[in-house]
Amino acid sequence: MLLCKLWVFGFLASWFPSASALDIDLNDFKTLQNASALVAKGLMDYYTGDQYGQTIGMFSWPYYWWEAGGAWNTLIDYWFYMKNDTYNDKVTEALLYQSGDNHDYVPLNQSTVEGNDDQAFWGIAVLNAAERKFPNPPDDQPQWLYLGQAVFNTMALRWDTATCGGGLRWQIFTWNTGYDYKNTVSNGALFHIAARLAYFTGNSSYVDWAERVYDWMHDVKLIEPENDDNKYVYDGVDVSNNCSGPVTRIVWTYNHGLVLSGCAYLYKETGDKIWYNRSKAFLETAAKLFYNDSILYEYSCQQSKTCNVDQRSFKSYYSTFLAATAQLIPDFREQIMKVVNATAYAAAQACVGGYDGHTCGINWNQKGWDGQYGLGEQMAALEALVVTQAMNKPAPYNSTNGGNSTGDGAAGTQTAPTNLKPLHITAGSRAGAGIITCVVGFSIIASFLWLVM
Ligand SMILES: *[C@@H]1O[C@H](CO)[C@@H](O)[C@H](O)[C@H]1NC(C)=O
Ligand SMILES: *[C@@H]1O[C@H](CO)[C@@H](O)[C@H](O)[C@H]1NC(C)=O
Ligand SMILES: *[C@@H]1O[C@H](CO)[C@@H](O)[C@H](O)[C@H]1NC(C)=O
Ligand SMILES: *[C@@H]1O[C@H](CO)[C@@H](O)[C@H](O)[C@H]1NC(C)=O
Ligand SMILES: *[C@@H]1O[C@H](CO)[C@@H](O)[C@H](O)[C@H]1NC(C)=O
Ligand SMILES: *[C@@H]1O[C@H](CO)[C@@H](O)[C@H](O)[C@H]1NC(C)=O
Ligand SMILES: *[C@@H]1O[C@H](CO)[C@@H](O)[C@H](O)[C@H]1NC(C)=O
Ligand SMILES: *[C@@H]1O[C@H](CO)[C@@H](O)[C@H](O)[C@H]1NC(C)=O
Ligand SMILES: *[C@@H]1O[C@H](CO)[C@@H](O)[C@H](O)[C@H]1NC(C)=O
Ligand SMILES: *[C@@H]1O[C@H](CO)[C@@H](O)[C@H](O)[C@H]1NC(C)=O
Numbered sequence: 001m002l003l004c005k006l007w008v009f010g011f012l013a014s015w016f017p018s019a020s021a022l023d024i025d026l027n028d029f030k031t032l033q034n035a036s037a038l039v040a041k042g043l044m045d046y047y048t049g050d051q052y053g054q055t056i057g058m059f060s061w062p063y064y065w066w067e068a069g070g071a072w073n074t075l076i077d078y079w080f081y082m083k084n085d086t087y088n089d090k091v092t093e094a095l096l097y098q099s100g101d102n103h104d105y106v107p108l109n110q111s112t113v114e115g116n117d118d119q120a121f122w123g124i125a126v127l128n129a130a131e132r133k134f135p136n137p138p139d140d141q142p143q144w145l146y147l148g149q150a151v152f153n154t155m156a157l158r159w160d161t162a163t164c165g166g167g168l169r170w171q172i173f174t175w176n177t178g179y180d181y182k183n184t185v186s187n188g189a190l191f192h193i194a195a196r197l198a199y200f201t202g203n204s205s206y207v208d209w210a211e212r213v214y215d216w217m218h219d220v221k222l223i224e225p226e227n228d229d230n231k232y233v234y235d236g237v238d239v240s241n242n243c244s245g246p247v248t249r250i251v252w253t254y255n256h257g258l259v260l261s262g263c264a265y266l267y268k269e270t271g272d273k274i275w276y277n278r279s280k281a282f283l284e285t286a287a288k289l290f291y292n293d294s295i296l297y298e299y300s301c302q303q304s305k306t307c308n309v310d311q312r313s314f315k316s317y318y319s320t321f322l323a324a325t326a327q328l329i330p331d332f333r334e335q336i337m338k339v340v341n342a343t344a345y346a347a348a349q350a351c352v353g354g355y356d357g358h359t360c361g362i363n364w365n366q367k368g369w370d371g372q373y374g375l376g377e378q379m380a381a382l383e384a385l386v387v388t389q390a391m392n393k394p395a396p397y398n399s400t401n402g403g404n405s406t407g408d409g410a411a412g413t414q415t416a417p418t419n420l421k422p423l424h425i426t427a428g429s430r431a432g433a434g435i436i437t438c439v440v441g442f443s444i445i446a447s448f449l450w451l452v453m
Contacts, residue, residue, distance in 0.1 A: 038358035057094035069122035081386035104150035120189030123151030130405035131396035145405040150412030164243030183236030195262035257321035294342035312376025323387035327395035347384035
């Protein structure tokens with residue numbers, strides 16, 4: 001029955017091609033709101049968490065838990081930049097529900113498979129909520145800052161000096177593949193989160209931590225070279241041989257963005273020119289690596305068409321981090337907004353696929369939909385559209401310029417405060433929509449039949 005309905009829908013959709021291009025004009029906010037609302041709807045088609053028997057906060061298979069954290073981050077930006085609160089309740093519900101019994105994003109269901117990087121992306125989402133003044137959770141729930149601090153504290157406790165003089169291992173647990181790998185996304189995220197907490201709270205311990213992590217990454221050559229106009233951020237290094245290498249020299253937009261923007265937050269917080277210089281160097285390198293004709297692309301997998309499910313979402317994190325960088329350091333605005341503008345126009349052109357006419361592809365240089373689709377594609381394009389407003393919105397708030405999320409420096413290291421009540425979930429079920437894959441398939445069949453007929 002469901003399939004039948006889908007078939008008819010796909011058929012009709014291809015019969016009456018209502019899918020017009022997402023025409024955006026960066027000087028007309030309304031066009032951006034309209035286009036991004038469609039792309040956001042496409043993103044939420046992958047959200048099944050509020051359907052019967054599904055888990056709040058989780059997206060449909062094959063999207064892992066960590067990417068869900070990333071998707072909620074994108075939806076916070078959607079609200080912030082596009083002034084549309086349609087999904088806010090779902091965002092709040094998801095972020096609270098998945099925080100786990102100890103409110104540190106090590107929920108029981110993930111606790112045997114979770115890596116440091118997985119936890120970090122939920123931490124980044126809640127810090128974004130604090131910095132953007134996303135509506136605070138009810139008083140009897142943990143607050144955004146608290147949750148971010150809990151992620152930081154639990155990650156920092158895993159700092160491992162037994163090998164390589166420091167660093168986080170990729171995995172938290174010995175039995176998971178990757179336990180012997182100290183990777184950049186885990187360490188870069190710890191650096192990034194420390195930098196943002198320093199900026200939000202003004203607590204200098206976070207600056208010390210950020211320095212410690214950065215220096216270590218530099219020591220083991222995950223970041224290099226120092227004192228150069230260009231700086232590369234590589235993927236990771238094995239702990240055998242005490243991290244003496246070889247370093248896996250693959251570059252990813254999200255790793256680059258984590259480090260680039262972390263430096264920007266630290267510069268804004270400390271005024272120390274070294275962070276300005278580093279930020280600038282990462283920006284210069286990004287211009288060379290991650291842009292084709294000023295349009296953002298995933299250097300290490302996009303052209304070879306080998307991006308996996310996770311990698312397809314990386315550009316979304318890069319864009320959110322890049323926008324924050326532009327807001328924090330005025331000198332970089334011109335350079336950043338030039339590529340943000342070009343990328344948004346290109347991404348909009350790539351979001352005209354599928355039966356719904358707003359399915360986004362991965363290759364934004366294509367001037368049209370490239371036939372690829374997924375949660376990652378949808379997130380990346382949505383973020384590309386919304387950050388065009390970076391200069392029309394305030395820089396990240398913090399505790400002294402208007403941010404009012406509350407926290408606790410010891411969050412996550414103690415058992416959860418007893419005054420926090422378990423989250424009450426209101427029953428909600430929506431008709432199945434997370435079936436883009438299926439629908440695209442049916443749409444193709446429908447088009448084929450149409451041709452035959
Ligand atoms: C935006 O969408 C609304 C509702 O569909 C429509 O009335 C309006 O004309 C659109 N505006 C622009 C600028 O596309
Ligand atoms: C807000 O977003 C929803 C869902 O994406 C969309 O249906 C609605 O038209 C949007 N409203 C505006 C004003 O953009
Ligand atoms: C954990 O998994 C169970 C079984 O799938 C589910 O009912 C529950 O909502 C999940 N909890 C979280 C926090 O993901
Ligand atoms: C491992 O590397 C760290 C940092 O580079 C260094 O301080 C430490 O002495 C090294 N340990 C061994 C056993 O080589
Ligand atoms: C907060 O932001 C302001 C800029 O608005 C910055 O000067 C300050 O260092 C930031 N951090 C704190 C803790 O105030
Ligand atoms: C930052 O870069 C400028 C220009 O290259 C240089 O003069 C200055 O010494 C650098 N400052 C620091 C702290 O690295
Ligand atoms: C980006 O686009 C906006 C809107 O058209 C424009 O005001 C701004 O100058 C552009 N920025 C750059 C650097 O091109
Ligand atoms: C850049 O985009 C063009 C299409 O506009 C494409 O032909 C070319 O292969 C792309 N280059 C890279 C390095 O992806
Ligand atoms: C925090 O700021 C928001 C938005 O300005 C406001 O609605 C809220 O009441 C404030 N909360 C507290 C605890 O001050
Ligand atoms: C400052 O941050 C450190 C490191 O997380 C924490 O131990 C300490 O409690 C914080 N201090 C305050 C006043 O929050």
